[in-house]
Amino acid sequence: MRDDLLPFRGTPPDRNQAVLGQAVPFSPDSWRGQLPLRDMWPTELDALPPGPRRWPRLDRRTVFRVAERAAQPPGAIQALVAAAVWGTGAQGLGRARRLRVFDGDTDQIGIRLAAAVRILNDGGPMKAYEYLHADGRNCVRHLGPSFGTKFLYFAGYDHALGVQRPLILDRYVALALNRLCSVGWPAASWSASQYADYLDLAHKWASAWDTSPDVIERVLFSVGKSDPLAVRAFTEPHAAGSPAC
Numbered sequence: 001m002r003d004d005l006l007p008f009r010g011t012p013p014d015r016n017q018a019v020l021g022q023a024v025p026f027s028p029d030s031w032r033g034q035l036p037l038r039d040m041w042p043t044e045l046d047a048l049p050p051g052p053r054r055w056p057r058l059d060r061r062t063v064f065r066v067a068e069r070a071a072q073p074p075g076a077i078q079a080l081v082a083a084a085v086w087g088t089g090a091q092g093l094g095r096a097r098r099l100r101v102f103d104g105d106t107d108q109i110g111i112r113l114a115a116a117v118r119i120l121n122d123g124g125p126m127k128a129y130e131y132l133h134a135d136g137r138n139c140v141r142h143l144g145p146s147f148g149t150k151f152l153y154f155a156g157y158d159h160a161l162g163v164q165r166p167l168i169l170d171r172y173v174a175l176a177l178n179r180l181c182s183v184g185w186p187a188a189s190w191s192a193s194q195y196a197d198y199l200d201l202a203h204k205w206a207s208a209w210d211t212s213p214d215v216i217e218r219v220l221f222s223v224g225k226s227d228p229l230a231v232r233a234f235t236e237p238h239a240a241g242s243p244a245c
Contacts, residue, residue, distance in 0.1 A: 001200070001201050006205055006209055015214070019060060019215055020059065020064075022059060022060055024058055024087075025089055025090050026057075026058055026085050026088075026090055027055055027090055028056065031095060035099065039074065040078060042066040042078040044062055045058060045066075060154075063154045064158075066078055066082040067082065067155045070151075071155075072114055073110030074110060076114040076116075076155070079113075079151060080113055083147065083150040083153075083154050084101075087150050098147065100142040101141065101142040112139050113140065116128050116131050116151070116155075117152075117156060120155065120160050121156060124160055124162040125156065125165065125195075126196055126199070128160075128166065129166075130192050133190075133195075144188060145169060146170040149166065149168050149170070149195070150168050150170075153166045153214070164199050164200075164203055165213045168217050169195060170221070173198070173217060173224055174186070174187060175187070175224035176224035180220075181201075202216040202217060202220075
């Protein structure tokens, strides 16, 4: 990707509200009831107040708090559970798909997740991504890059080695990059080099827009979910040509 032109205009969104406050409703009983072990459930999620539909809402702040203990296997599993709840919400089918990751040996899953966090803290986000998803395979079965990068983001955004922060890469972010940068990325299973390109671009755009890298991720997510006509109207520059990435 090239990064000649920031595609966004105006003032960047407030990170505290648009990113850390991004929340989804969820059913605690449904999630707890489908976990193989009781102690996999993060107790922080039980302390959330009920929302408009009597279901609590889980925001990024709370997932970050859970992920503070992700360097150890039990905490790593709870961090992945919290990230799965946040990334899925109240969708029953989505919940069943997310929890397939725990079909195997939960002790080994926790060990591998905690190892990814240690790699993240000692070697940076690319080393951790390569450990979890290099060569198109998943270190933890059923944990693909979309939720693998959610786990890395929450576990290491404030702790990872180096200047680059781990960021979420999901199908909506990939779709936004396709729209804004005229690339042809798939909806899943991104290579390590694609993740590296995404991190480079997001951090450069964050610097140019005077904001945080995860604000760029949040905006890209919204672009990916938006109608393509609206995206073109609000992101293309006044000069002829499309944003080059």
